[in-house]
Amino acid sequence: MPDEGVRTAMDRRQHRVARRRAARARRQQLSATLARQRAVVARPIRDMTEPAIESYRAVVAAIRARRRWTYPVLAIAAIAVAAVLPLLPTWFTLPLWMEQGLNGAALARFALFALFALGLNVVVGFAGLLDLGYVAFWAIGAYTAAMLTGAAKYSIAVSNGTASLADKPTWAGWMWFIIPVALLVAVIAGVVLGSPTLRLRGDYLAIVTLGFGEIVRIFANNMTSLTNGPRGNQSIPHPALYLPGRDLVWGIFTDNKYYWLFLFFVILWIVAITLLDRSRIGRAWVAIREDEIAAGAMGVPVVRMKLAAFAIGACTAGVGGVIYAEQVNFINPPTFTVIQSILILSMVVIGGMGSIPGAILGAALVALLPEVFRSFSDYRFFVFGFALVVVMAFRPQGLIPSRRRKLELSGHVREDSLGDLITADEDEEADA
C-alpha cells in the first residue's frame, strides 16, 4: 500500500478489495461465534432432536451441492414409486386399510383429483382468483368426450328406443385427438367465462364462478337433445393404444392403466406448471395475487394474465374430464355438482395455496382418506371431515406452504453499497 499522496486507480481498487475481504472475514467470524453461542443456549431443548436435525441438514446440503443430478434422480425415483403403487397389493400382503387405498380405482381417483388440484392451484393459488365453479370445466371435458365419441348420440337413440347395437360407439386410434380438442374447448369456455367476469374481484368473482358451475350442470340436465339430459351418456368407449407389437387396451374403471394414464398427465402438468411458475407468467400471477393495482402499474397486463390462469386451469380440468368420462363409461349431470368444486378447492387449500407438492398431497388426502377409512363405514366421512378441521386449525397455511424460490445471484455484489452513494464518494474524495 503506497503511502505517498498519489495513488493509482488500481491501488485504490486493491485497497478496497482488501478492505472488503477483511470485512467479510470479520462478519464470518462474528456469525460463527453467534452460532456457537446460540447452539449452547439451545442445546438443552434440542438435545433430543439434534442428531436427527443434523442428519436431515446433511442430506439437504448433499442434495443442494449436487442438485444438477440429484433432482432428476429424485424425480425419477418419485415417479417410479408412484407408478408401482397399484402393484404393491399384488406383491405384498398389506393391511386392509392400505389395500383399500392402493387399488386401481382409488388411485385413479386420486390422480384425477391431483390433476384438478394442479389446475385449480394455478387459478386460486398462483393468480389468487377464487373459482368456485371449477367443476364446470370437468363437465365440459367429459361431455366433449361423450359427444365426439358418439356416445351422446347413441344414448339419445337408446332413450328414444331407436338404437341398434351397430350404433354403439367403439374406440378408434384417432380418438386420442379428443384430448387436445377437449383442451381447446375448455380453454375457449374459460376465456368466454373469464373475459366478462375477471374484472371482478374476490367474493364477486367467487359468486359468478359458482353460478357458472351451476349453469353448466343445469344446461347439461336440460339440453336433452344434445346431452340426453338427466339420463346421462352411456357407452363412452374405453381408450386403447394400438402400438406395433403390443396393443394397450384400457379395461373397466378399476384397470390400473387409468391410474398410469392420469399419472402421465399429472407429471406433464407438474413440469409445465413449474416452468410457468418460474417465468414472467408465474411472476405476473403472483404479483396480481399480492397487489393487483401495483401489478398493473408495473406493466403487468392484469386481465390478460388472469385469463391465462383461468384458461390453463380450465384446460387441465378439460383433459381430466375426457379421461374420466372414458374411465367411468357413463356420465350424467349429478356428477358435476358444486360439492366437487369445493372438494378440489379444499385440496388446494389443505395442501397449501400456490404450492405444487401441496396440491398433490391435498389431493391424496381428500381423495384417498375416505377410501382408507372405509372400514369405519358410515363414520368415515366424519373422520375425514374431522381430519380436515384439524389440519386447518393447526396449519392454516396448508401442509406444504409455497415458498419463494431463492434465485442464484450473480457474483457482483457490492457488499457495502448500502447508503454508500454518499459515503463512497466521500471516501474517494478523502483518498484523493
Place this chain on the structure above:
Amino acid sequence: MTALLEARSVTKAFGGLLALANIDLTVATGEIVGLIGPNGAGKTTFFNLATGMSPPTSGDLLFEGHDLLSASRLGGLRRRRRRPFEITRAGVGRTFQNIRLFPNMTSLENVMVGVDAHHRQSVVDAILRTPRHRREEGEGQQRAEELLEFVGIHRLANELAGNLSYGDQRRVEIARALATRPKLLLLDEPAAGMNPTEKRALVELISTIRNQGVTILIIEHDMKVVMGMSNRVVVLDYGRKIAEGPPAEVQHDRAVVEAYLGATPSADGDGDGVHDEAATDDGATDG
C-alpha cells in the same frame, strides 16, 4: 427542453367533490418537478390520472406530444382507454405513497416484475423454454440485480419484500419502478418515514436517477428534500394550482404560505420563520 408530460385543464371529480380543477401542468424533459400541497390537495389523484388508474373527468394528458390516456382502436376510427400496463410501457413509472410491494415475493422478483414490462414471452415460450424465454430471463435477472445494486440493496435480493425495513422497501419500490424503463418517474412521498441519513441518501439517489436521463415528478412533504432538489415546484391546494415556479419563489408566495399555515390577513407571523429557514437551506444546497 421539450415538454415530456403536459396536463391540459385536467379535472377530476368524485361525485360533488372536485379533487382536481382545471390543472395545467408541464414537466419538461430532464427536470425534477416537485408537487406539493397540504393533505387532500389532489397530488396523489394527479398521479393516479397520469398512470391510467382512474380516468380524468375532463381534460387531456399529453406524453411526448401524444395522448397518454387513450389509444386508437379499429385503425384510428375510435379511441379507447389505455390500461395502466400500457401507460407503464409507454414510459411512465411510479411508486406509491403507502408502499405497494408484492410482500411474498423476494425483492429481486419484485424488480423482475418491473423488468418484465417490456418482455414478450408467452405461456408457450415459458413451457417450451424457447431461446426468447431464456434470453429474457437471463437479461431480466441481470438487470434486476443491477438495479438493486444501484439503489444499494443487492445483499437483500433474496429476502421477501415484506420482511424488509421501511427504508429498504422504498428502495425496492424505486428499483421496481426504474425497471420498467420509465422516461418519467412519479415518486409519491419517497422520503416518508425515513431518518435524516436515509433522506440524504435518497436525495442523492434521485439526482443520480435524473442524471441518467429520467425526468422526475415528486410528491413530498419534507420541504428540505423537495426544495433542495426540484428545478420547479407546483403547489396544489383543494384541487387548484395555487403556485408554480422555482423553489425560492414559491416559498415566499403568499397563497402558498396561507395554504400551509391557514389564512393570515398579514401573511406574517410564525410562518415566516419556518420558511426563511427552508430558504436558507435551499441556498446552501445550491451553493
